[in-house]
Amino acid sequence: MKQREEMLRDLHRRIAQYEEEKKMKHSKIKSIFSTTKTVGKNEVNTPDEDGYIEVVSGTERIKSSNRMMHIVGTVAACSVLVASIGATGMILNKNEEKRATLSEESFVSTEAPEMTVCKEDVVSTKTPEEVPETPVYKSTDNGTISPFIDFKQIYFEIGCLNNYEYVEYSDATYDNLAVFLNNFNWGEGTDISEDELPDFNNYVGNGYMIDWRKGDVWFYVYVTDDGKAYYYMTKCVPDGNNFYYPISGSVIYDIDYEVFDKGIEDIWNNDLPDTSEYISKAKRMYLTQGEFMNAAVYDKGSSSFEEVVPDNDKTAAALQGFFREDFVGMLQKEKCVEEYYEIPDSTYEVVCYYKTSDTTTRRLTYFINSDGTLSLCEYEINDEGEIPTGCPNYYIDMNEFETVLNDILSGQYDDKYSFDATTTTATTSATETSTVTTVVQENVSAETNESTPYEDDNNMS
Amino acid sequence: MDNGASSYRRFRDNGDVSGFDEIFMEYSDGLMLYLTSIVGNIWTAEELTEETFFLIGTKKPKFKEKCSFKTWLYTIGRNIALNYLKKNAKKPTVPFENAQELISDEEAAEDAYIKKEQQIIVYRAMRKLQPKYQQVLWLIYFEGLSNKEAAKVMKKSVRSTESILYRAKKSLRSQLEMEGVNYETT
Secondary structure, three states: OOOHHHHHHHHHHHHHHHHHHHHHHHHHHHHHHHHHHHHHHHOOOOOOOOOOOOOOOOOOOOOOOOHHHHHHHHHHHHHHHHHHHHHHHHHHHHHHHHHHHHHHHHOOOOOOOOEEEEOOOOOOOOOHHHOOOOOEEEEOOOOOOOOOOOHHHOOEEEEEOOOOOOOOOOHHHHHHHHHHHHHOOOOOEEEEOHHHOOOHHHOOOOEEEEEEEEOOEEEEEEEEOOOEEEEEEEEOEEEOOEEEOOEEEEEEEEOOHHHHHHHHHHHHHOOOOOOOOEOOHHHHHHHOOOEEEEEEEEEEOOOOEEEOOOOOHHHHHHHHHHHHHOOHHHEEOOOOOOOOOOOOOEEEEEEEEEEOOOOOEEEEEEEEEOOOEEEEEEEEEEOOEEEEEEOOEEEEOHHHHHHHHHHHHOOOOOOOOOOOOOOOOOOOOHHHHHHHHHHHHHHHHHHHHHOOHHHHHHHHO | OOOOHHHHHHHHHHOOHHHHHHHHHHHHHHHHHHHHHHHOOHHHHHHHHHHHHHHHHHHOOOOOOOOOHHHHHHHHHHHHHHHHHHHOOOOOOOOHHHHHHHHHHHHHHHHHHHOOHHHHHHHHHHOOOOHHHHHHHHHHHHOOOOHHHHHHHHOOOHHHHHHHHHHHHHHHHHHHHHOOOOOOOO
């Protein structure tokens, strides 16, 4: 390790070198400009370092072509473009059907869950362009659901025991993990007392931890290398500034650890990197967990945040529809901003409420900054208080977000996002929808007045 | 020196190199230990500290005084560290055989910066916690930043910073207890 003085000396040297290079670059550009200037003004050409003289001998006059030819040419180009789009669409549509058939075929039911390599070039009718370069691994699904929960329906996390490194998997890997956990032979469970649970934090040996949450209840499955799986749940009890997690109900299962270990390792080893800029399907599932109740968006005016209230009920319903259906799909993974030295101001705040159980509501507050960086504060609210459950960062394309928001407010999406059918609060008639929306708005205001995330951040900026 | 701002102004506006040296001497150690909590080892943190000051020294960004100079400097350092992590996500940072050397380097840096024995004990316990807990504890307890300033550096709302801080303190307490340290006197 360097001494501070040594590091400072190195820094001075690097800065001086940088300045030198900058000067040289400047002088080069300057000399190019000055040469051009001289040639232009005095029409005198001086030889450069190699002794050559660069001369522009004349200029080519570009004639504007015949107007009629222009039109004909444009029409011809357009027709080619339209034809190619149509052809591509047809090919895509055709392939989609093939893919659907293939994926159904690949889920052949077998007795034990196992890994199968499904290389999608098994059918010879496919052209080479359609074949993915890397084989896609799929766990075999025989339709079983685990004794704990249907892992395909819930956001869960899985990791090695006592290794808290969070790994984000690709959608395919995540699906495989869900299928594997559902189909694994967990055997019959036996109730045990809380005292019989091992101290997992200090467990010596290998194993896995799987956890998920529903409302204010956290669920855990610990798989240990002695062939046991322990399942228990803890319900959070807020008490002033403290949160207690008493264990309620624990069950032990005898399992084949080797099969479990191999299954998980196989899936992990075949994880293909998720290169998408947008958040994964699993993350979207996590963020929209529960039954959507309502949302509100706040825009930073000249000094404080003000709620964006649409002009009419239909547009208000469309705004709710957007936050229920598509907002989360616009979120991208956290990005490191290139401008290191600016701390952006928060420009929008979006608050979404989800009903997560009979006694709990989930509040997600997205603080959107002017540069597109976005911080989310998650709380689970129950009768006893608010439980902080996470604070991840994301990114959103501000142009895209603002365009959609403005389009919705101008009524362009009134028909697309009619707030109906799928939720309990939904109604189909416009009159009824307006009633629901009004109630919703009132609820949001009440919640935001009670809680302080906005106030805190307003003070900050 | 008014918390670095005037030294930086002297350097930026008048080309006074001693201003740069002053902020380096004042903040480099603290920044390095803070970046250690992000990247996980002191060697990389040292390189990133140098990169932070290199950026300050070459690009000379404008400090708009929206926050304290330290908050601003640490925000730049954090962004550089996050960029580094993004680019080097899969690369192991320190070879296993160098681990012992790394520990002694880190201990030397702790001794140079933290000074108080009790605080060093807390720092070492803190290093065993999750990175985000380490960061928030470092900024608030070792660097004396307010919750609001720490929230700015970590790009989180004050409320979420406070909830991280709460959990961090709880974890630190368990860690100290596990190590047999009486945290109430520490």
